[in-house]
Amino acid sequence: MxxxxxxxxxxxxxxxxxxxxxxxxxxxxxxxxxxxxxxxxxxxxxxxxxxxxxxxxxxxxxxxxxxxxxxxxxxxxxxxxxxxxxxxxxxxxxxxxxxxxxxxxxxxxxxxxxxxxxxxxxxxxxxxxxxxxxxxxxxxxxxxxxxxxxxxxxxxxxxxxxxxxxxxxxxxxxVVSDGFTERCSVDVEWPWPDYSVPTVIFVGRLAPVKRVDLLIEAFSKVKSSMDARLLILGDGPEAGKLKRLAGKHDLSKVCSFVGHQDDALPWIQRSDLLVLCSVSEGFGLVLVEAMACGVQVVSTDCPDGPSEVLAGGRFGRLVPTNDICSLAQAIEQSLIAPLVDRAKLQERAADFxxxxxxxxxxxxxxxxxxx
The missing domain is CATH 3.40.50.2000 (Glycogen Phosphorylase B;)
Structure with missing residues (x-):
């Protein structure tokens, strides 16, 4: 070589x-x-x-x-x-x-x-x-x-x-590389005083294609029926607009924007559910990262990667794009009744x-x- x-x-x-x-x-x-x-x-x-x-x-x-x-x-x-x-x-x-x-x-x-x-x-x-x-x-x-x-x-x-x-x-x-476990265990400045409330996390660029606005709208519906928190990692052109939308839905105490983080893994590891709500994705690396952490996932069934990564929905709930109600329902179901156990998620992630x-x-x- x-x-x-x-x-x-x-x-x-x-x-x-x-x-x-x-x-x-x-x-x-x-x-x-x-x-x-x-x-x-x-x-x-x-x-x-x-x-x-x-x-x-x-x-x-x-x-x-x-x-x-x-x-x-x-x-x-x-x-x-x-x-x-x-x-x-x-x-x-x-x-x-x-x-x-x-x-x-x-x-x-x-x-x-x-x-x-x-x-x-x-x-x-x-x-x-x-x-x-x-x-x-x-x-x-x-x-x-x-x-x-x-x-x-x-x-x-x-x-x-x-x-x-x-x-x-x-x-x-x-996706899954040497030192993955060690990276997950790094301390982070968690925005809340405890981990007692189920946390939904989004990781990615705050851009229109990611439809984080859809997630905030769906989360506001989830919050009306159960205790939950929303953690948003990333930065981008829609950051200001999304913060205003969260304020409009009175989510300031349960929705935290922590900006860009050098490594998302320790944040994902401490969350209960990762959501990807894009209208298109080339692959969806963050889905694999979440599964490798043993964390449940929900994703829009957008072209071209998520369905394949999740094996057609076997390893995470898939919902239509641009559908607030379906996304809210999938989030709530995943927090109440996880779709796949931790070991099987990690086994699937090993394929990557x-x-x-x-x-x-x-x-x-x-x-x-x-x-």
């Missing part, structure tokens, strides 16, 4: 699931001798805490167009054995110019989101951009040496929306271990190297 050099190219490094996946994979590849590094345009200040001091990251800087120019220069000069793409525009760029400028590099296209979901929800210039991007993908994707999808649903969407690639492989996102995913990534590298 020591002869393999690998670039994981990200358009930007922010606080999100995609970045956590790469940080889980990278050290394991390095441990077996792969010369792997992340190449990105910039690192958001909120995400700096995710990086260890020795994490190999190359920051190219610049705006969107200057980033692509600098990426062009790096790929041409370095000629890495493998280039992993993580965004559709980057994938198209790398494949379009590979023949002329980095012909010896193998291109592995990794798909973390559906193609059709964002396209169907888009309007105006955004929709035109995504349509053009899909048009390019239909002409370029078969040139990739391999395609990795993070779920079967995403893989099926690629085949339907773009093209059926003969070397498409599903590798579930790696870092070691399992890394062994599959290594298998892809070896297979592509022999082509």
């Amino acid at each position: 020591s002869e393999f050099s690998v670039f994981f190219v990200l358009s930007r490094f922010e606080l999100g699931g995609l970045e956590r996946v790469h940080l889980n994979i990278l050290p394991k590849l390095i441990d077996v001798g792969v010369q792997a590094q992340i190449v990105t345009s910039y690192i958001h200040s909120n995400a700096e805490s995710m990086l260890e001091k020795d994490t190999p990251v190359r920051v190219l800087g610049g705006g969107r167009f200057s980033f692509f120019f600098r990426l062009f220069c790096v790929l041409r000069a370095q000629q890495a054995n493998f280039i992993f793409t993580s965004a559709n525009d980057i994938g198209c760029f790398v494949l379009l110019f590979r023949r002329f400028f980095w012909p010896h590099s193998k291109i592995i296209w990794s798909q973390h989101l559906s193609i059709s979901g964002p396209l169907n929800a888009s309007r105006g210039f955004k929709r035109f951009h995504l349509l053009f991007e899909r048009w390019l993908m239909r002409r370029l994707l078969l040139k990739a040496d391999a395609v990795i999808a993070v779920s079967r649903a995403v893989a099926d969407d690629i085949s339907r929306s773009v093209v059926a690639h003969p070397k498409l492989k599903v590798i579930l996102n790696p 271990s870092v070691d399992r995913a890394v062994s599959q990534y290594l298998e892809v590298l070896e297979t592509v190297a022999r082509q």
Whole structure:
């Protein structure tokens, strides 16, 4: 493996699931001798805490167009054995110019989101951009040496929306890593004086796609019939709006916004139920984290990851998107009568271990190297 050099190219490094996946994979590849590094345009200040001091990251800087120019220069000069793409525009760029400028590099296209979901929800210039991007993908994707999808649903969407690639492989996102238990046990500043009241937790970016407003509306219904608390971890453009909505429903004493936390695991561990209420998800890493903690989960049945992660509802209640009443009912049922016992949740979470995913990534590298 020591002869393999690998670039994981990200358009930007922010606080999100995609970045956590790469940080889980990278050290394991390095441990077996792969010369792997992340190449990105910039690192958001909120995400700096995710990086260890020795994490190999190359920051190219610049705006969107200057980033692509600098990426062009790096790929041409370095000629890495493998280039992993993580965004559709980057994938198209790398494949379009590979023949002329980095012909010896193998291109592995990794798909973390559906193609059709964002396209169907888009309007105006955004929709035109995504349509053009899909048009390019239909002409370029078969040139990739391999395609990795993070779920079967995403893989099926690629085949339907773009093209059926003969070397498409599903590798579930790696979530459960070494030191998981120790991370869960770290002390936190719990916003209430005790743990006697059941706590519902949300973890994620406070953005429209996450529909945290739906959760607050549903929780207000739950609160009218039973004692419960709502804990919201994360930050984003809707933070102010959501705090006002919680105030409107008189939830100030039972709903706490604790902002961004470097590690959500100890907060999840101390909660009773995790809720994901998005209108779309590429995967839903936080669902696996909750199951690994033995915590019950409720999720909207949105495209493309949650149903697959929860095995069609076997490991957590699934509700329709944008349905306040169904979400409230599922939350209340889960607090009163847990759907799955702790041991079975943790057993399911083991399917998303870092070691399992890394062994599959290594298998892809070896297979592509022999082509």
